[in-house]
Amino acid sequence: MVGLLGFVALAWRPAIPEVATPLPSSFSADLLARGATLASVGYCSTCHSVKGGQLFAGGYAMKSPFGTLYSTNITPDRETGIGAWSKDAFRRAMHEGVARDGSHLFPGFPYDHFTKISDDDVDAIYAFLMTQPAVHAPAHPNELMFPLGIRALQAGWKLLFFRSGRFEPSTDHDAQWNRGAYIAEALSHCSACHTPRNPLGAEWGGASRYTGASVDGWFAPAITAANPSPIPWTPDELRAYLFQGLSRFHGTPSGPMSPAAHGLTALSISDQDALVTYIASLRGGNAPPQAVADAITRALDVSAANTGRQIDPDARFYVEACASCHYNGRAGINPSRPDLALNSAVHLADSANLIRVILFGIDAPEGAGGVVMPAFGPGFSDAEVARIAAYLRRTRTNEPPWPNLEKTVGKIRAQGKGEG
Ligand code: HEC
Ligand code: HEC
Ligand code: HEC
Known part of the structure; x- marks a missing residue:
C-alpha cells in the first residue's frame, strides 16, 4: 500500500492550465526562422506527419516490440493539437516527457534527447509550431501490449533510464566539437537509431553507443570504428553523405536515414562542419589515407x-x-x-x-x-x-x-x- 502510494506520488504531475493561443505577430521573424531550422534538424515533421497528410498533424505509426505507438497532433489546433499549451507546458513536454494534462509521454517521443535542448531553442521551436496551420486531427489510439499502455507506469521507466538535464559542453573538447555534439545528441538524436537498446527499450550507454541497431526493418550501421564500410568514413565523405545525399564511396542515405539527411540540410555551413567534427570523432578521427x-x-x-x-x-x-x-x-x-x-x-x-x-x-x-x-x-x-x-x-x-x-x-x- 505504501509502495503504491509512493508510486502514485512519484508518477503524479499537475496539469498546466490552458492559455490563449499566441498570435503569430507576437514572435519575431528571427525567432521563427531559427525555430524552423531547429524543427527540421529535430525531424519533428518526419514523426508527426503521415505520407500525403498535413504537416505536424500526427498519426505516424511507430512499430516496436511493445506494440504500435502513434504520434500526436502538434499543430496549434486548440482541441486536438497543442494550441492551448503555454510555453512552459511545451518546455515540460520536451524536457520531461510530460503532456500538458500531466500524463507521461512514451519514449517513442525522443524526449530523452530533447531534454538536452536549451530553453531558448525549445522556445524557438514552440514559436515555429504555433505559427503553423492548425489542423483538427484527434490522436489515433495506441496499440501497446498490456500493461505498457498505462501512462503512469512510464514514471517507472523514467526512474530507471531517464535523466532530465540540458546539454553540458565537455571541457575536453573545443567549441566546434561541442556544437556538433549538441546537434547530434540533443536535436538530431542520431543515437536513437544508431545505438542498440536494452530489453526495456532504453539505449545502451558506454562502449555500445553508436554501434548500430535495427530500426523500422533497416539496420542503422555502427558509426564508430566498428563501421563495416571497406573505406573508412572521412569528414569529406560524411559531409557529402549527410548534406548532399550522396557519397562517392558509400552511396546514398535510404530508408529511415533519408528523412534524417533531408532534415539536416537546414543546418548552416558552420553547424554542418560542427556535426561532421563530432561524428568523425566517434570513430577516432580521420582514416589514414x-x-x-x-x-x-x-x-x-x-x-x-x-x-x-x-x-x-x-x-x-x-x-x-x-x-x-x-x-x-x-x-x-x-x-x-x-x-x-x-x-x-x-x-x-x-x-x-x-x-x-x-x-x-x-x-x-x-x-x-x-x-x-x-x-x-x-x-x-x-x-x-x-x-x-x-x-x-x-x-x-x-x-x-x-x-x-x-x-x-x-x-x-x-x-x-x-x-x-
Ligand atoms: C522519433 C519520432 C518523433 C520525433 C522525431 C518527434 N516526435 Fe514528438 N512525439 C512522438 C510520439 C510518438 C509522440 C506521442 C507520445 C505519446 O503518446 O506518449 C510525440 C509527442 C509529442 C508531444 C506531446 C504532444 C501531446 O499531444 O501530448 C510534443 C509536444 C512533441 N511530440 C513535440 C515534438 C517536437 C517539437 C519534435 C521535433 C523537435 C518532435 N516532437 C519530434 C514522436 C516523435
Ligand atoms: C530514424 C533513424 C535514424 C536517425 C535519426 C539517424 N540515422 Fe543514420 N542511418 C539510419 C539507417 C537505417 C541507416 C542505413 C541507411 C542505408 O543503408 O541507406 C543510416 C546510415 C547512416 C550512415 C551511413 C553508414 C554506412 O556505413 O553506410 C551514417 C554516416 C549515418 N547514418 C549518420 C547519422 C547521423 C550523423 C545522424 C544524426 C545527425 C543519423 N545518422 C541519424 C538511421 C538513422
Ligand atoms: C537504373 C540504375 C540502377 C540499377 C539497374 C540498379 N541500381 Fe542500385 N542504385 C542506383 C542508384 C542511382 C543508387 C543511389 C546511389 C548509390 O547509392 O550509389 C543505387 C544504390 C544502390 C545501393 C546502395 C543503397 C544505399 O543505401 O547506399 C545498393 C545496395 C544497390 N543500389 C543495389 C543494387 C542491386 C543489387 C541492383 C541489381 C539488382 C541494382 N542496385 C540495380 C541505381 C541503380
Whole structure:
C-alpha cells in the first residue's frame, strides 16, 4: 500500500492550465526562422506527419516490440493539437516527457534527447509550431501490449533510464566539437537509431553507443570504428553523405536515414562542419589515407574481374540486373553509382538494407535529389533477389554468407516498404 502510494506520488504531475493561443505577430521573424531550422534538424515533421497528410498533424505509426505507438497532433489546433499549451507546458513536454494534462509521454517521443535542448531553442521551436496551420486531427489510439499502455507506469521507466538535464559542453573538447555534439545528441538524436537498446527499450550507454541497431526493418550501421564500410568514413565523405545525399564511396542515405539527411540540410555551413567534427570523432578521427587508397584498389580489382566474359551464372545475372548502373571504370570509382563492393549494405551482418534496396528501389525524394533506383521486387522472385544478395556477399566481401536469405527476402517483401 505504501509502495503504491509512493508510486502514485512519484508518477503524479499537475496539469498546466490552458492559455490563449499566441498570435503569430507576437514572435519575431528571427525567432521563427531559427525555430524552423531547429524543427527540421529535430525531424519533428518526419514523426508527426503521415505520407500525403498535413504537416505536424500526427498519426505516424511507430512499430516496436511493445506494440504500435502513434504520434500526436502538434499543430496549434486548440482541441486536438497543442494550441492551448503555454510555453512552459511545451518546455515540460520536451524536457520531461510530460503532456500538458500531466500524463507521461512514451519514449517513442525522443524526449530523452530533447531534454538536452536549451530553453531558448525549445522556445524557438514552440514559436515555429504555433505559427503553423492548425489542423483538427484527434490522436489515433495506441496499440501497446498490456500493461505498457498505462501512462503512469512510464514514471517507472523514467526512474530507471531517464535523466532530465540540458546539454553540458565537455571541457575536453573545443567549441566546434561541442556544437556538433549538441546537434547530434540533443536535436538530431542520431543515437536513437544508431545505438542498440536494452530489453526495456532504453539505449545502451558506454562502449555500445553508436554501434548500430535495427530500426523500422533497416539496420542503422555502427558509426564508430566498428563501421563495416571497406573505406573508412572521412569528414569529406560524411559531409557529402549527410548534406548532399550522396557519397562517392558509400552511396546514398535510404530508408529511415533519408528523412534524417533531408532534415539536416537546414543546418548552416558552420553547424554542418560542427556535426561532421563530432561524428568523425566517434570513430577516432580521420582514416589514414593509405587505408582509403587500398580499399579503392581492391574495389577496382573486383569490378575489373567483372568486365571479361562471365562464366559464373550468378555473375551474369548480376551484370544483367545491376551492372548497367553499378560499375567502376578501370581508372576510378564511378562517383554516382559505384560498384557495390564499397557499400555498407553488403558488409553488414544484417542483410535487411541490401534486400530492401533491391526489392523496393530508391525513390526520387530519398537520397540526393532526383537519384533513383528501380524496384526489382515486382520482377524478381524471392529466390532471385536472394541469389543476387548471396552473389554480392560472396564476391565483394570476406564476410560469412547470410543464412536463410530467401526466407528473409519473403519476410521483408511481406512487410512492404513502410512509411519511411
Ligand atoms: C522519433 C519520432 C518523433 C520525433 C522525431 C518527434 N516526435 Fe514528438 N512525439 C512522438 C510520439 C510518438 C509522440 C506521442 C507520445 C505519446 O503518446 O506518449 C510525440 C509527442 C509529442 C508531444 C506531446 C504532444 C501531446 O499531444 O501530448 C510534443 C509536444 C512533441 N511530440 C513535440 C515534438 C517536437 C517539437 C519534435 C521535433 C523537435 C518532435 N516532437 C519530434 C514522436 C516523435
Ligand atoms: C530514424 C533513424 C535514424 C536517425 C535519426 C539517424 N540515422 Fe543514420 N542511418 C539510419 C539507417 C537505417 C541507416 C542505413 C541507411 C542505408 O543503408 O541507406 C543510416 C546510415 C547512416 C550512415 C551511413 C553508414 C554506412 O556505413 O553506410 C551514417 C554516416 C549515418 N547514418 C549518420 C547519422 C547521423 C550523423 C545522424 C544524426 C545527425 C543519423 N545518422 C541519424 C538511421 C538513422
Ligand atoms: C537504373 C540504375 C540502377 C540499377 C539497374 C540498379 N541500381 Fe542500385 N542504385 C542506383 C542508384 C542511382 C543508387 C543511389 C546511389 C548509390 O547509392 O550509389 C543505387 C544504390 C544502390 C545501393 C546502395 C543503397 C544505399 O543505401 O547506399 C545498393 C545496395 C544497390 N543500389 C543495389 C543494387 C542491386 C543489387 C541492383 C541489381 C539488382 C541494382 N542496385 C540495380 C541505381 C541503380
